[in-house]
Amino acid sequence: GIQVEQSPPDLILQEGANSTLRCNFSDSVNNLQWFHQNPWGQLINLFYIPSGTKQNGRLSATTVATERYSLLYISSSQTTDSGVYFCALPLYGNKLVFGAGTILRVKS
Amino acid sequence: DAGITQSPRHKVTETGTPVTLRCHQTENHRYMYWYRQDPGHGLRLIHYSYGVKDTDKGEVSDGYSVSRSKTEDFLLTLESATSSQTSVYFCAISALGHPNTEAFFGQGTRLTVV
Numbered sequence: 768g769i770q771v772e773q774s775p776p777d778l779i780l781q782e783g784a785n786s787t788l789r790c791n792f793s794d795s796v797n798n799l800q801w802f803h804q805n806p807w808g809q810l811i812n813l814f815y816i817p818s819g820t821k822q823n824g825r826l827s828a829t830t831v832a833t834e835r836y837s838l839l840y841i842s843s844s845q846t847t848d849s850g851v852y853f854c855a856l857p858l859y860g861n862k863l864v865f866g867a868g869t870i871l872r873v874k875s
Numbered sequence: 876d877a878g879i880t881q882s883p884r885h886k887v888t889e890t891g892t893p894v895t896l897r898c899h900q901t902e903n904h905r906y907m908y909w910y911r912q913d914p915g916h917g918l919r920l921i922h923y924s925y926g927v928k929d930t931d932k933g934e935v936s937d938g939y940s941v942s943r944s945k946t947e948d949f950l951l952t953l954e955s956a957t958s959s960q961t962s963v964y965f966c967a968i969s970a971l972g973h974p975n976t977e978a979f980f981g982q983g984t985r986l987t988v989v
Binding site for chain 1: 906910915916917919920925933963965967972975976978979983
């Protein structure tokens with residue numbers, strides 16, 4: 768089946784720093800979702816991005832489907848950005864295959 | 876926020892007892908899913924439903940059963956809970972089964988089997 772790998776597994780940032788999270792996948796896909804799991808465990812939809820670039824405030828995402836990767840950029844990080852970031856790819860029936868996640872800790 | 880409610884939010888149960896988790900949606904979405912989250916694995920699909928009374932297995936379905944008697948409710952049952960089923964369980968919904976459809980998640984149920 769499709770393989771999804773995220774890097775880095777852990778990341779510690781000082782508040783105000785920028786970061787890039789990567790998601791590599793093994794097969795061509797029709798879509799990709801990025802999620803943020805906050806410290807309370809809630810999964811928050813960030814981006815729904817099959818290709819190209821999308822921006823939402825300090826966050827942006829780029830998917831290059833032909834090269835099988837997606838990047839999530841966080842600029843001017845804040846402590847509220849802490850948590851786990853997941854990318855997920857849909858199979859038939861919109862069943863999602865998740866990466867193992869990147870744990871982000873932003874220190875004040 | 877998508878209208879998804881999971882109950883209970885937390886549960887502790889003993890090995891060998893049956894447990895049922897409920898997912899209720901108010902979005903009238905056709906597709907519903909149950910995932911479990913364990914350290915180092917992200918989320919993995921247990922079962923999903925593509926309509927009332929229509930369900931199918933996911934990646935980690937052993938030891939679980941599901942039922943969907945109406946559009947808004949999707950139940951996950953552990954017939955005889957084991958310690959390996961200690962996990963956080965998430966329900967998700969999707970309007971369509973097409974990959975070009977955004978999925979939304981409930982708040983999760985933390986289950987501990989002792």
